[in-house]
Amino acid sequence: MKVNKSNRSKPKFSIYWIYAIILLVFIGLNFFDFSSKKEEIDWEKLKEMIVSNEVKKLVIVNRETVEIYLSDNAINNDKYKKFREKNSFTSGPQYYFTILSIEGFQQNLDKLQSELPVEQRVPVKSETRKDIFGDLLTWLLPLIIIIAIWMFFFRKMAGGGGGAGGIFNIGKSRAKVFDKDSSHVKIDFKDVAGLEEAKVEIREIVDFLKNPKKYTELGGKIPKGALLVGPPGTGKTLLAKAVAGEADVPFFSLSGSDFVEMFVGVGASRVRDLFKQAKDKAPCIVFIDEIDAIGRARGKNPNFGSNDERENTLNQLLTEMDGFDSNTGVIIIAATNRADMLDRALVRAGRFDRQIHVELPDLNERRDIFKVHLKPIKFDEKLDLEFLSKQTPGFSGADIANVCNEAALIAAR
16 A cells, blocks of 8 residues: 655754754864864974975964974975875965973974074964854853753743744643543543532533523623632542533633742733633633632731732732633633632632532442442442441542552452
C-alpha cells in the first residue's frame, strides 16, 4: 500500500535553529582564520631565517606572538615552494613564533641583530590588536545562556507549551476543557453515592444550562455561581466531575493554585484568559477547586503584610464574576473546605448565589458508598454492609474508599 506523502507530518520549524545558526557563525568567525595559513616555528628556525636574510619584517602582536613576513626573494625561492603551493595568499605573515617572555625574546633578538650588518637587520614593529569576534562572543555567550535558562523556566511554568510562543503563554489560563465531544470524564450522578441534597441542587444548575427558557420565561435569572462547602473527602470534586459528565456544555476545570505564580500580574492575566475562553464557549461551567488559594479574605493578616499578587488575582475574579461586563451563560462552581476564610465580597449573592453544603455521609449514605467502592473488589457474600456502615461513623467518602482499598491489599498479602 502506497503512503500518501502529503499526509506525512512535516517537521516543524523552530526559532531555536536560528539562534543555533547565529551562535555557530560567531564561533566560526572567531576560531577560523580566513587569511593565509601560518606555520609555527621555534626560535632556532627564526634565527636561521634572519641570518639567511630571508625575513622582511617582524610584527610583535599583543606581546604574545611574533608574525614573520618573508622577503619577496625568499618566497620565490625553491626552499619555500611547498608553502606557495599550500597558500594562495603570499602577502604574509607566513610564519609565527610564540613568545614565552617578551623581555627574553627582545634580548635575544637585539643580540642577534647586533651581530648582523646594518642592511641585513630586520625591522621590528609592535601592534595591539583586538579580537572583535572573540570579545563579542565573550559578551554574548553569557547573555545567551541567561536567556536560554530564562526561557526554559518560563516554558516550565507555562505548562510546557511547545513552539516559539511558549515563553508568552505564562499568562494563559491553565484550565482543562471537557465537552461532549472530547470529554474523558465518564462519571455521572449515578456514580455518586450519597449526597442526595447536594445532588438535587447541583442538578438544578445543570438543568438551568440545558433548559434556560424554562426559567427565564418566568422572569428568573440563571445563578452565576455555586459554592460547594464541606469537610475534606466528602465528594465535592467528585460532584463536580459528575456535573462534567451530565452537562452537555463545555466544562472548564482548574485549581485555585493554578492562578498563583511568583510573577506579578500573571494571576489576573490567567483569570481574564479563563473567562475569555468561557465566554467564547458559553453556555458553560467553570469549576475552581480549592478556591481558598486565591479567595481568602483580604487584609486578614496585617502583621505579615498583604499579598498584592493574590489580591490582584482575587480582584480580577470578582470583576469577571459580577462586573460591568456580563457573563451570561457562564456558571462558576467552586469547592472549598475553608469557607470561613473566603472574602465576603466573593461569597455574596450575585457571585456565588448558592452555597451547597456537602456534609459527612449518614448511615444510609455510608452503606451506598460502600456498595460503590466494593464493586470492583472480590469479597465474601456474607459481608454485612449494614454492619460496616454502623462501624464507620464520621467517615468521609474518601475514608471509606481507603478502607475498601486497604482491605483488598491486606487480603492479597
